[in-house]
Amino acid sequence: MQPTSINDQRTGAGLGGVEPRVEQASSGQVSERKSDRTMLQIWMNGEFVPEDQATVSVFDHGLLYGDGCFEGIRVYNGRIFKLDSHLKRLFRSAEKLRITIPYTLEEMAHALREGVRVNNVVNGYIRPVVTRGYGNLGLNPFQCERPCVIVITATIQLYPPALYETGMKVVVANRPRVDKKALDPAVKSLNYLNNIMAKVESIDAGVLEAIMLNNEGYVAECTGDNIFGIKDGKVFTPPVDAGILEGITRNFVIELCRDLDIPCEEKLFTIDELVQADEIFLTGTAAEIMSVTHVDEQQIGSGTPGEVTNRLLAEFRRRTGTDAPED
Secondary structure, eight states: OOOEEGGGTTTTOSOOOOOOOEEEOTTSSEEEOGGGSOOOEEEETTEEEEGGGOOOOTTBHHHHHOOEEEOOEEEETTEETTHHHHHHHHHHHHHHTTOOOSSOHHHHHHHHHHHHHHTTOSSEEEEEEEEOOBOOSSSOGGGOOSOEEEEEEEOOOOSOTTHHHHOEEEEEOSSOOOOTTTSOTTSOBSOOHHHHHHHHHHHHTTSSOEEEEOTTSBEEEESSSEEEEEETTEEEEOOGGGTOOOOHHHHHHHHHHHHTTOOEEEOOOBHHHHTTSSEEEEEETTTEEEEEEEETTEEOTTSSOOHHHHHHHHHHHHHHHTTOOOO
16 A cells, blocks of 8 residues: 655545554553554655555664653644644654754644544544654764654544543652753653653552652652642642643633632642542643543542533533644
């Protein structure tokens, strides 16, 4: 089968896939079996190729050193949630890494829309990836010839659906968040080892997420989510300068609070202050809004998803359910 070029969009060329069948693994992550689904079409450097042909060189610095950046984006009812915001962050990340993406933002947006169309995704997940590209075994990034740009369009289920009704337990990681002076948290880089090793701590503890503190001891974020607390009806969340990734869903939830007249502030706070909250919830592209009912062994509030969290989740689902914003 011939790859489908982005220029073939009007011909209908290429394989139309279906949403992959997913199975819930014991860790809470998604398990996929290729034999159970139609093969996905992956956009790579301007053309679509079947997933088993979507490969990068062993000399790509994205593979060798985690040198690159990415985004995770939801598709709701065929609309790409916060498409513009995600792509602008992708380009900002690349610029901070001194990688020049060889496509315009508009061309990337078109590639993402084509990925949704070609793979017949109605509700799913898009992962645009930019690697430094083919180089040598040395560290010098400027010896890499050209960035490799990839768009994966599939599905994702980060947490079991039942947890959105019951809430979930998290732990506090022993491993701190990388200091913002060492690595700019605004860069959503391919090097996720700091997050992954904290994630391992949560899995070892038998839960699905861990809270990470910064080097000053303040709450920063979780391994894959931003975090919010609620006390006496007021929402609070760490500021960007706590060393967090400024999440797109985080910012959307802050907008929801404003629209619903729920007080919300960004402030520094310790884990001791957080566990005194009446409610805690996490936000992220994959997580959406997830209630936290226990931190380590301490119960939060009533031990069930709280009123404010449920209100925000209901409004989030209402706004994304039929006409998800793409700004």
